[in-house]
Amino acid sequence: MKTVIFAAIAAACVSAPAFAQDAAPFTGPRAGVTMGYDKFDGEEGFSYGVTAGYDLALAPRVTGGVEVSLGDSTVDGAGFDASRDLAASLRLGFVATPRVLAFGKVGYASSRVEALGTGSAFEGVRFGGGLEFAATPNTYISAEYQRTEYEQNIGGRDAAVVGVGFRF
Template identity: 85%
Template sequence: DTTVGDSGVELSRDLAASLRVGFVATPRVLAFGKVGYATTRIETLGVGAAFEGVRFGGGLEFAATPNTYISAEYQRTEYEQNIGGRDAAMVGVGFRF
């Protein structure tokens, strides 16, 4: 649940289910691509609309230690009915146990 700026526009739902496939590029680097379904609901001035589309992207995971990794990922969501899309870039830290 996110509010975008002071314009009264709210991103009230952003859900996705994706398939991710990767390969070991080096012993410490995993490269991956992903594709899946996304649904987003946007509300402005009390009126809401839901949009569906395809989410795709890719990224890298670097094994900092055997149980810790650092990741960077880009993803694009293209919505139906030619209304455009959105881009997102993410960085993160993960732990394997």
């Protein structure tokens, strides 16, 4: 099994340069900031955070990569306060036009919620999708929807965020 995984990774690395032109503005390391709407347990607020990731050209007009994010929220409900939000996701994108990437993502999320003077971390699955617009070869603007489903049966969290970032 390890041999098959290694062979797949090697094939992707060797073929990536051939696909680089089709996915040019959407490959490589990136970092950005996000802000937007957040809803947790029926309460609404404002979310803000930072993201970092790395994307590779997987096939003509297809990218794949990883993303990590750290965020916070102003959601404050009856007896609770949603705060720190960490996530690690895999992204798969399709280059719709030379300047627009449509992507989907899925991954792990851990959110901290403070209630009655104590804090608890809730873990779950984060999924979502959005669009990324290459404003310049190194600058992008993004808009996305994120849904987090927590394991502890406490419901989910919805966020609609916009962002700006830079590719290196």
